Amino acid sequence: MSENEMTLRAAFCEVLSLPEDQITDETSYGTTKWDSIAHMALVAAIDSSFNLTMDTDDLLGMSSYGKAKEILRKYGIQI
Amino acid sequence: MSFWYNDHPGDRIACIGSEGRVWTYGDVRSRIGSWKRSLPQRSCKGLGLLLCQNSPESLVAYLAALQSQDAVILLDGNLAQSLAERIVQKYAPDWIFSATGNSRLPLYHPVSADRCLLLRDRVCERLIHSDLALLLSTSGSTGSPKLVRLSYGNVAANAASIAEYLSLNHEERPITSLPMSYAYGLSVINSHLLTGAAILLTDKSVAERDFWTFFCQHRASSFVGVPYTYQMLLRMGLLKSDNLASVRTLTQAGGRLDPRYIEEIHSIASQRGWRFFVMYGQTEATARISYVPPELLASRIGSIGKPIPGGTMTLDPSSGELIYRGPNVMLGYAEDESDLAKGDQLGGELHTGDVARRDQDGFFYIVGRMKRFVKIFGQRFNLDDIEAMLRQRTGNSVACVGSDDNLLVALERASDKTPVVEVLSGIYGLHQTAYRVLCIEPLPQTITGKIDYPALAESLGTRLAL
Numbered sequence: 001m002s003e004n005e006m007t008l009r010a011a012f013c014e015v016l017s018l019p020e021d022q023i024t025d026e027t028s029y030g031t032t033k034w035d036s037i038a039h040m041a042l043v044a045a046i047d048s049s050f051n052l053t054m055d056t057d058d059l060l061g062m063s064s065y066g067k068a069k070e071i072l073r074k075y076g077i078q079i
Numbered sequence: 080m081s082f083w084y085n086d087h088p089g090d091r092i093a094c095i096g097s098e099g100r101v102w103t104y105g106d107v108r109s110r111i112g113s114w115k116r117s118l119p120q121r122s123c124k125g126l127g128l129l130l131c132q133n134s135p136e137s138l139v140a141y142l143a144a145l146q147s148q149d150a151v152i153l154l155d156g157n158l159a160q161s162l163a164e165r166i167v168q169k170y171a172p173d174w175i176f177s178a179t180g181n182s183r184l185p186l187y188h189p190v191s192a193d194r195c196l197l198l199r200d201r202v203c204e205r206l207i208h209s210d211l212a213l214l215l216s217t218s219g220s221t222g223s224p225k226l227v228r229l230s231y232g233n234v235a236a237n238a239a240s241i242a243e244y245l246s247l248n249h250e251e252r253p254i255t256s257l258p259m260s261y262a263y264g265l266s267v268i269n270s271h272l273l274t275g276a277a278i279l280l281t282d283k284s285v286a287e288r289d290f291w292t293f294f295c296q297h298r299a300s301s302f303v304g305v306p307y308t309y310q311m312l313l314r315m316g317l318l319k320s321d322n323l324a325s326v327r328t329l330t331q332a333g334g335r336l337d338p339r340y341i342e343e344i345h346s347i348a349s350q351r352g353w354r355f356f357v358m359y360g361q362t363e364a365t366a367r368i369s370y371v372p373p374e375l376l377a378s379r380i381g382s383i384g385k386p387i388p389g390g391t392m393t394l395d396p397s398s399g400e401l402i403y404r405g406p407n408v409m410l411g412y413a414e415d416e417s418d419l420a421k422g423d424q425l426g427g428e429l430h431t432g433d434v435a436r437r438d439q440d441g442f443f444y445i446v447g448r449m450k451r452f453v454k455i456f457g458q459r460f461n462l463d464d465i466e467a468m469l470r471q472r473t474g475n476s477v478a479c480v481g482s483d484d485n486l487l488v489a490l491e492r493a494s495d496k497t498p499v500v501e502v503l504s505g506i507y508g509l510h511q512t513a514y515r516v517l518c519i520e521p522l523p524q525t526i527t528g529k530i531d532y533p534a535l536a537e538s539l540g541t542r543l544a545l
Contacts, residue, residue, distance in 0.1 A: 017504070017511060029287060036284035037456060037510040040311055056316040060288040 004050075004079040008072065011045035012065055025066030042068075050077055081235040083145035087275035091249065096135045097281035097293050104275065107139060114143040117196060118174060124207045125149040126419065128172035130156040130163060130182060133255040133280045136195070138268065140176040141259070145231070149173070150207050150419065152214040152226065153260040159506065169224040169415045170214075173199050206420040214413060215262055217362045218459045227262075227362045228410040228418070236406035237365035238269035240387045244370055245328065245356065249275035252325075254299040256285055256308060261457075263332050266366035267303055285311055291322045298325035305333030305457030307484070309340055318347045326351075332358040332367070333457035334483060335445065338381045345376055359383035359445070363429055365407040368392070369443060382442045383435070392443055394435060400449055401435040404428050451532070454483045455513050462486075465507075472498050478522050480536045486514035487539050493518045 001009075012023045016033050029039065042062070047053055050072065054062070058071045072079050087093070089105025096102075102110070118125075127144045129151055131137035137156070144151035152170060154163060156178040167175070167184060175187060175197040187197040210230040217227060241247075253271050255278065257264030271278050279297050283290035285308060302323065304312070309331055312318050329348060331341075341357060348355035358370040369392060371384035386392045390405030404427050411424035434447040451462040462479040469477040469488065473495040481487040486509070488499055496516050503509045503516075523534040 015512075033504075033510070035510070036286040036311065037307075037512070039284075039286040040314065041510065041512045043314070056320050056322075059315045060286070060291065063288070 002079060004072070004077055005069070007049050008046065008065075008068060008079065011042065011049055012068075015041045015045055023065055025069070026064060028064035046072070050075070052077075081145075081231065082238050082269055082273035083142045085272065085275070087249070091275055092277035093272070094135050094138055094278045094280050095297055097133075097279075097283060097289070100135060102135050107135075107142065110139045111143045111146060114139055115147050117190065118143075118147065118149075119198065119202075121173070121202070123204060124209065124211075125173040126170060126207060127151040128163075128167065128170070128175045129153050129260070130158070130175065130177040130179070131259050132156045132178040133259055133264075133282045134178055135280060137176070137178045137259060138278075138280065140178075142272075145212060145234075148209075150211040150214065153265065154216065155258050155260045159508070162506070166224055170226075170413075170419070171199065171203060171416055173202070205416070208410075208420055208422050210410065210422060211419060215260070215265070215362050218461065218464075223461075223464060224414065226413045228413050228421070229365055230410055230423070233365045233407050233409060234269060236389060237266060237367055237387075238273045240389050240405075240407065241266055241270040241367050242273050243388050245270070245330070247271060247274045247276065250300070251276035252279060252298060252300040254279040254290075254294055254297075254302065255281055256290075256302060256304055257333075257457075258282075262362040262366040263303065263305070263360065263457075266360075285317070286315070291317075295322060295325070300325060301328040301330065302326055303330045303332075306331070306336040306340070306454075307456045309336060309344060313340060313343060318344065323351075326353055328354045328356070330356040330358055332360055334454040341376070341380050345380070348373075357382075357384065359443075361429070361431060363409045363431075364390075364403055364405065365409070367407070368403050368405075368431070371442070379442050382438075382444050384443065385441055392435075392437075394437060395430075398449065399434045399436070399446070401431040401433045401443065401445070402428060403431055453481050453486055455486060455509060456484065460486070460507075465503075468506075469499055469502055472502050476522055476530075478530045478532070478535055480532055480539065481514075484513060487536075488514060488516045489519045489522055489535060489539065490516065491518070491520045491522055 009023055013020050015038050052075050062068050062071055069079050085104050087104040091104050092101055093104045093107045094102050127149050129140055131153055177195055180193050180195045186200050190196050190198050211228055212231040212234055213229040214226040251271055253267050259265050259268055279299055281293050345355055354373040356370050356373055360367040367387050369384045369386050371379050371382055393402045408425055408427045408429045432449045433445050435443045435445050437443050452459055466477055466479050475495055476491050478489045499516050503514055523531040525531045
């Protein structure tokens with residue numbers, strides 16, 4: 001696992017209060033504790049961890065852990 | 080005529096569900112008719128419980144209850160089963176409508192194949208006051224059994240007043256960005272049904288693309304939100320996006336929005352030609368108490384405005400507490416079943432618990448609170464209630480202080496942290512970013528042995544919720 005993926009995974013574990021082995025590409029909005037409030041906490045965690053500002057379309061598109069990785073690649077992050 | 084009896088043209092759209100179902104006012108009328116027939120005939124006024132979603136079915140069940148003059152409790156359909164059960168035990172509703180259709184409750188049996196309507200096994204005869212229309216929770220997610228009792232007159236008056244100051248007509252297309260069990264969310268539905276508008280019903284959140292797809296597809300004309308909703312919209316860049324192309328009006332209530340955000344939204348609204356209403360209210364006043372006319376907002380940032388049509392606001396000369404009088408002031412509270420027989424206990428006068436000041440032009444500003452509560456994501460949480468629950472769970476001393484969206488729980492024993500987090504996250508459904516749990520040994524006390532909240536707040540470096 002790359003360092004970037006470890007960072008992303010840590011953000012998801014922290015915000016969703018889930019153990020690491022329960023975070024998969026399919027972990028998605030509406031399941032577990034991922035609601036609108038957790039969504040904003042994830043956005044804040046990702047923005048600060050990777051030093052970027054995701055745009056509107058990406059914020060709405062980040063509906064699963066897998067999608068979050070895809071979006072980060074768009075911003076040139078190797079993950 | 081009240082909004083629950085509609086005489087709008089039968090072919091006019093009343094609501095659109097998020098899966099695309101379109102029901103006209105004629106459809107709603109006939110569905111209310113069949114809904115009423117599915118309830119057993121009774122000799123006395125009954126009590127219903129709606130575990131609702133923002134869906135056409137929940138809307139019909141709500142209107143059918145009002146028409147049949149059964150009092151009805153509205154709760155969020157996503158509320159934890161254990162909390163819904165607490166309400167059921169306290170109030171023993173005669174029937175329960177569960178929008179999700181998956182409620183299993185002892186003493187109740189389903190009457191429909193979809194399990195959405197449940198009846199109490201044993202019919203109870205009891206006196207419910209004839210004025211009692213609606214029972215709403217002031218803190219939806221805690222499942223507190225304390226409810227606000229609202230009359231038919233309260234609900235009708237507030238809907239009419241809101242429709243008047245927002246200048247609503249049948250061309251409006253509001254979208255449900257708040258739950259209908261929440262007073263503000265319900266007020267949007269009531270005031271628009273009154274004017275014959277088409278309501279877009281969805282449970283999706285503004286953080287989901289599906290919400291905005293639905294929003295754009297049906298060209299929503301207005302948007303409502305609590306402070307947190309607007310913070311999300313700003314952070315996500317949505318207010319400047321094309322998603323809101325069809326919007327004409329924004330309204331905000333449910334707590335104090337930081338003046339910086341009000342200014343930012345005001346500026347965007349001015350550029351895009353939207354009306355932006357900053358408003359104030361309480362469940363105890365059905366929903367709405369005051370608003371700032373949008374054309375005056377620029378010079379009144381931070382104000383809660385002036386009273387709505389039909390209401391008056393004054394300040395208590397000694398305490399400065401804001402007193403509201405109007406036809407929308409609740410009958411009183413209910414703590415359990417026995418309170419359902421009670422009539423009006425307030426006489427149209429509400430002590431809001433907020434301390435305010437009034438400027439020379441009659442605009443009001445909230446400057447503090449009489450009671451110990453905080454708002455978390457627009458929901459009111461009484462700090463004493465949370466403390467009582469946590470004390471019961473841990474068996475030890477616990478103290479809560481904090482400010483809006485920032486609850487602080489102080490413990491004397493570090494080992495209590497796990498059960499406290501279980502209650503806050505598991506039962507109250509609070510996200511961990513909304514609270515902090517800290518260990519302070521011993522908790523500061525006053526000379527009389529009570530928890531010294533100002534000292535505690537100071538040691539935690541926070542502003543007191545006072």
